[in-house]
Amino acid sequence: MNGLVSTSLLIEISYYAAAFLFIMGLKRMSSPVTAASGIKWAGLGMVVATAITFLYPDMHNYVLTTAAIFVGGVLAWWTGKRVAMTDMPQMIALYNGMGGGAAAAISAVELLSGRELGPVVTTLAVLGGLIGSVSFSGSMVAFAKLQGLLRKDVRFRGQNFVNLAILAAAAVLGVMLVAGNGATNIITSMFLLALVLGVTMTLPIGGADMPVVISLYNALTGLAVAFEGFVLDNAAMIIAGTVVGSAGTLLTQLMAKAMNRSLGNVLFSGFGDSSGGSTEVTGAMKAVDANDAGIMMAFAEKVLIVPGYGMAVAQAQHKVWELTQLLRDRGVTVKFAIHPVAGRMPGHMNVLLAEAGVPYDIIYDQDEINPEFDNADVALIIGANDVVNPVARTDTTSPIYGMPILNADKARNCIVIKRGQGAGFSGIQNALFFLDNTRMLYGDGQAAVSELIQAIKSL
Amino acid sequence: MIELSGFAALYIFMLAAFTGYEVIAKVPAILHTPLMSGSNFVHGIVVVGAMIALGHAETPAGYVIGFLGVLLGAGNAVGGYVVTERMLEMFKTSGEKKS
Numbered sequence: 001m002n003g004l005v006s007t008s009l010l011i012e013i014s015y016y017a018a019a020f021l022f023i024m025g026l027k028r029m030s031s032p033v034t035a036a037s038g039i040k041w042a043g044l045g046m047v048v049a050t051a052i053t054f055l056y057p058d059m060h061n062y063v064l065t066t067a068a069i070f071v072g073g074v075l076a077w078w079t080g081k082r083v084a085m086t087d088m089p090q091m092i093a094l095y096n097g098m099g100g101g102a103a104a105a106i107s108a109v110e111l112l113s114g115r116e117l118g119p120v121v122t123t124l125a126v127l128g129g130l131i132g133s134v135s136f137s138g139s140m141v142a143f144a145k146l147q148g149l150l151r152k153d154v155r156f157r158g159q160n161f162v163n164l165a166i167l168a169a170a171a172v173l174g175v176m177l178v179a180g181n182g183a184t185n186i187i188t189s190m191f192l193l194a195l196v197l198g199v200t201m202t203l204p205i206g207g208a209d210m211p212v213v214i215s216l217y218n219a220l221t222g223l224a225v226a227f228e229g230f231v232l233d234n235a236a237m238i239i240a241g242t243v244v245g246s247a248g249t250l251l252t253q254l255m256a257k258a259m260n261r262s263l264g265n266v267l268f269s270g271f272g273d274s275s276g277g278s279t280e281v282t283g284a285m286k287a288v289d290a291n292d293a294g295i296m297m298a299f300a301e302k303v304l305i306v307p308g309y310g311m312a313v314a315q316a317q318h319k320v321w322e323l324t325q326l327l328r329d330r331g332v333t334v335k336f337a338i339h340p341v342a343g344r345m346p347g348h349m350n351v352l353l354a355e356a357g358v359p360y361d362i363i364y365d366q367d368e369i370n371p372e373f374d375n376a377d378v379a380l381i382i383g384a385n386d387v388v389n390p391v392a393r394t395d396t397t398s399p400i401y402g403m404p405i406l407n408a409d410k411a412r413n414c415i416v417i418k419r420g421q422g423a424g425f426s427g428i429q430n431a432l433f434f435l436d437n438t439r440m441l442y443g444d445g446q447a448a449v450s451e452l453i454q455a456i457k458s459l
Numbered sequence: 460m461i462e463l464s465g466f467a468a469l470y471i472f473m474l475a476a477f478t479g480y481e482v483i484a485k486v487p488a489i490l491h492t493p494l495m496s497g498s499n500f501v502h503g504i505v506v507v508g509a510m511i512a513l514g515h516a517e518t519p520a521g522y523v524i525g526f527l528g529v530l531l532g533a534g535n536a537v538g539g540y541v542v543t544e545r546m547l548e549m550f551k552t553s554g555e556k557k558s
Contacts, residue, residue, distance in 0.1 A: 022501050023478060029497045029547070030486040036547040042501055043540050050536070053507045059514030061522065068513070068526045069506070072533030080541030091542050092496050095503075099535035102505040105528025109512040109521050120465065136531075218499050225505045226472065232508050233463050239475045240504040246479035247498050251491060338489070347492035354549035360489060 014052035015236035021045030090146035097139025103132030103224035126174040128227030135220045137198030154203040219248025258340030288439035294455025300377035302333045310383015314445030317356035337369040339387035379411035414438040496543040503536025
């Protein structure tokens with residue numbers, strides 16, 4: 001008996017320590033200087049919590065448990081190490097979905113165990129199971145979309161109604177479970193409905209909105225984990241899950257706000273359905289060759305670089321940094337202007353630029369940098385489109401009207417590196433490309449920047 | 460193990476919710492992606508719950524679902540850690556260069 005008590009105490013102390021390490025870790029991750037150590041704190045907490053759980057009382061299936069940790073861990077380790085920085089968003093979606101699936105699995109095991117759980121615990125298990133399942137299948141669809149496995153945005157009339165009906169049906173089954181009907185087929189049907197709901201909810205959402213959706217599912221998984229923590233009387237799960245749930249919700253709101261969309265708008269309206277607004281874009285796009293563009297930049301006083309998803313796709317960040325160094329050696333002031341939703345996730349561009357070695361003190365947020373476009377000689381736009389489209393300021397009928405944009409059109413000259421003449425992710429023509437002071441440098445991001453580097457070197 | 464009575468659990472829930480909000484509220488946009496990834500890692504604690512569920516399962520269905528749960532949870536924790544660490548390492552190098 002004495003031995004059991006001290007083991008329990010040891011377990012509680014370990015979970016307490018893990019909860020502390022998670023919060024400290026997240027806190028440290030919220031500042032660039034301490035961020036790298038933050039994940040190590042949180043990681044230590046995870047190791048402590050996982051290791052001590054093997055001492056949990058009345059446990060069996062150790063071999064199965066160890067095998068599952070080994071297989072899941074190795075697969076995730078291997079994929080996580082191999083993935084390119086550009087593909088980070090979908091990997092986060094994938095791992096997040098796995099967490100949601102695990103929360104749903106806990107709920108399923110507890111509900112199917114036949115143990116008397118009582119109405120409160122059953123309610124929490126059902127909620128955690130539903131949310132976890134939606135997060136699981138929804139995140140998998142998000143992963144498939146960003147990975148390019150699933151290219152179409154599937155939309156049909158009455159979609160929201162169908163989703164609502166599925167949700168209502170799952171909720172009814174959940175209420176039956178709480179009321180004491182624990183039949184296996186009811187439990188199974190409820191989980192299947194929730195899994196279907198995750199798919200039908202996510203399918204219509206376009207790629208541009210995916211970051212917001214992934215962030216939302218991240219928050220939902222946190223919530224599901226917290227609910228399962230209540231079910232299992234596990235304070236570490238409650239704390240970690242709830243912290244992620246609230247932090248993720250806030251993060252989701254920040255992202256949606258940066259895109260000038262409400263969360264409801266992201267979830268319930270297919271983007272890209274609407275027409276491109278009423279403003280006819282007049283004029284023609286004017287091409288420029290790399291030599292002229294290089295000269296413009298080399299003799300400028302201030303160059304602002306606006307990177308977008310195109311830079312990520314072309315893996316051009318290293319070349320961009322090389323170009324930046326070259327210009328800085330010539331005495332040109334170079335700054336990076338980052339739109340909050342440039343790329344596929346907030347901060348996506350910052351990560352890529354950091355990878356290339358760009359110091360973060362020359363990388364600026366939208367609010368800091370926007371006034372500086374007025375006295376910039378050149379705005380170099382690499383693979384960005386909608387985030388510099390001035391119709392967001394002027395055309396009230398445009399779907400992106402009201403979205404805060406980078407004021408690249410106010411710079412004395414704009415150079416746009418772009419693969420072709422197509423419209424942006426939202427399908428909207430970009431008025432910036434037709435302005436008198438805009439020149440188009442066609443080509444793949446990496447190749448075009450290499451040409452610029454050559455042009456400046458040969459001056 | 461300690462029993463969390465209803466209200467103690469609710470207090471934990473409330474305080475943890477405020478904590479999460481406060482920790483994120485002042486974060487610069489450049490850290491949004493790593494932080495989303497980091498919080499994704501933190502809910503990998505679900506692996507602990509899945510281990511407990513599997514450890515107490517007594518039916519074949521329980522074994523199978525529990526096994527999947529632990530596998531997925533471990534994937535969440537390990538994958539979340541690896542990608543977050545890789546992202547944040549980059550901030551470290553640029554920070555050191557600066558100083």
